[in-house]
């Protein structure tokens with residue numbers, strides 16, 4: 001028998017694969033009635049019908065390779081975001097790009113900085129590249145942004161060996177965010193050759209007045225990278241389309257490792273059509289905002305601590321009841337995301353569903369907590 005782990009690169013040897021939560025396919029097969037899936041921050045309001053139509057139409061060309069440049073989608077993104085095509089690299093989801101930034105810019109002997117309770121992919125990316133991960137402590141649970149990014153601590157974790165910093169704004173799994181002003185001050189203190197990757201997977205959902213996307217800072221900060229995705233607000237998680245915005249010279253280096261046809265034709269077509277359906281996106285965001293507020297209120301009225309969120313999910317504290325609540329909800333067909341992997345074993349992450357979803361969740365929760 002070959003010990004394959006010992007043959008792997010040093011970084012991979014110690015790596016544990018990304019934990020996607022429950023085996024939903026198996027759970028669906030066994031469930032007596034449709035599950036209520038609130039564990040993966042998917043958008044329950046669904047994709048734009050125009051995006052679905054575009055994806056179906058693209059299947060007529062399934063025998064040919066997709067556009068390796070993703071030119072039409074990049075043009076639409078560039079027009080919408082006020083950037084140039086050369087500033088964009090497309091990914092098979094932004095997860096792929098987050099991994100590749102570490103692969104390209106960090107290696108053994110280098111350090112990658114991220115926050116405690118930051119998105120799990122950052123640690124994976126650093127380890128897979130063989131780099132050393134330095135975790136900055138998060139803000140304390142009692143802070144106004146419980147367990148959110150502490151930008152001062154992140155800045156302090158940067159050393160001469162640091163090549164890359166990963167932040168998420170807003171962050172998953174905490175739902176917290178930091179202000180545009182705070183980020184500008186942080187960025188001003190980061191050495192010019194350290195890449196700062198800001199993951200804005202949930203940016204479309206935000207309406208907090210103090211929030212600002214990092215996008216406008218790209219023009220003045222060549223070491224800044226912003227990643228976005230079509231998986232969340234655009235509700236296209238199944239088609240795997242994400243993108244990063246960066247300095248054209250950074251994009252050019254990333255292009256060296258990008259698999260030529262990494263985004264498939266239905267994905268490209270659907271993403272482009274989704275960008276053109278602003279009304280659908282706006283309705284989706286409005287519905288999420290309304291339900292997020294209603295669900296947070298309903299959970300708080302039951303005495304539960306709910307983190308402030310600018311996303312489509314809530315981090316909720318259940319204390320020493322957490323495992324029991326999770327299991328009892330699972331038995332009732334309600335899937336939430338356990339947080340033990342994040343060191344948050346006393347919390348569950350709950351995707352904000354539709355009004356009906358949230359009513360079913362609360363009814364099940366009331367049974368379980370009774």
Ligand SMILES: *Cc1c(COP(=O)(O)O)cnc(C)c1O
Pocket residue numbers: 041092093094095096119168171172199201228229230231232237240241242
């Ligand atoms: C969901 C999510 C992503 C995006 O994943 P895709 O690969 O684009 O589907 C990236 N970052 C965070 C923080 C997320 O929660």
